Amino acid sequence: MNQQWPDVVAFDVNETLLDLSPVAAALVEAGEPAHLLPVVFGRTLHTGTAATVAGVWLPFRAAFESALAQLTDLSDAERARVADTFLELTPHPDVEPALRRLTTAGVRVVTLSHGSPGVAEAGLERGGVTPLVERTLTSETVRAWKPSREAYLWAAGVCDVTPERMALVAAHGWDVLGAERAGLTGAWFPRAERVYPPAFPAPAVVAGDLAGAVDALLAL
Incomplete structure (x- = not known):
């Protein structure tokens, strides 16, 4: 496996994976x-x-x-x-193939939300993608909302990887910014946001869709 790409890819949940x-x-x-x-x-x-x-x-x-x-x-x-x-949320249609693309490549997949416990699990189960996700994490465990640095470093620690070996994929520019500031690789794609916030430093990956974000991470 190409060791340049991340060992673990974390996904934001609300909007990024689950349809509101x-x-x-x-x-x-x-x-x-x-x-x-x-x-x-x-x-x-x-x-x-x-x-x-x-x-x-x-x-x-x-x-x-x-x-x-x-x-x-x-x-x-x-x-x-x-x-x-x-x-009652369900995954967007592009979620299953994106997660499967990563797991097929040998990359570990987790979710990282600041949402209520159980929301990610229910949505992933409803979409039939639970087997593709190693674990679901919520920063409620450490009582720190993203984009606080603590949330991302905690997630990397739980997954037993250094921050630079972990990536975060999100449809929210502020989330990607927080991840990158904590040392993770950030990947953004549009859902509700039309463009990555121009006021922020550009992240490692800006893609046109979720599939593109995953492909870009696997090309690192």
Whole structure:
């Protein structure tokens, strides 16, 4: 095997691997517009990362329901029902072939989320790709939201590799930036983001899609 490519490739979960359409549908069912989801999701990330920087711990679900409270008039029960739909997510169609391409090449595949425990597992199981994933990791274990350096170094330690032998694939530029600053190889491709944030230093890999990101990592 070409020893230049990573020993372990970690994947972000929400949006990168799993489609958030069920969450958008739950918002509609609760009387909110589906296009509100990106705003709520963005506020969730802002809330969680701000709390981490300030030294306050918030699990993903608490940050998500907090964002809903700020941006909607939903009741406590309605916010809880929307949050529950994260357990109904399924992988995007391009996920299975991308993960299989890596495992066939002998690369270990893990997930690294700051989402609630069980979300990645449920989605991977629903998509039939659980056998392709060595382990699912959530930074809730170390109470540090990505893109904090601690989250990525912890993940590398759990996988028993040095940071430079691990890569992170994500559809979020801020996540890739955090991984690279921690010494990992970063690979970005578009889903909700049209381009990699021009204000950030360019990562090792910028690809047009998930398959391209995987191919680029295997070409290192």
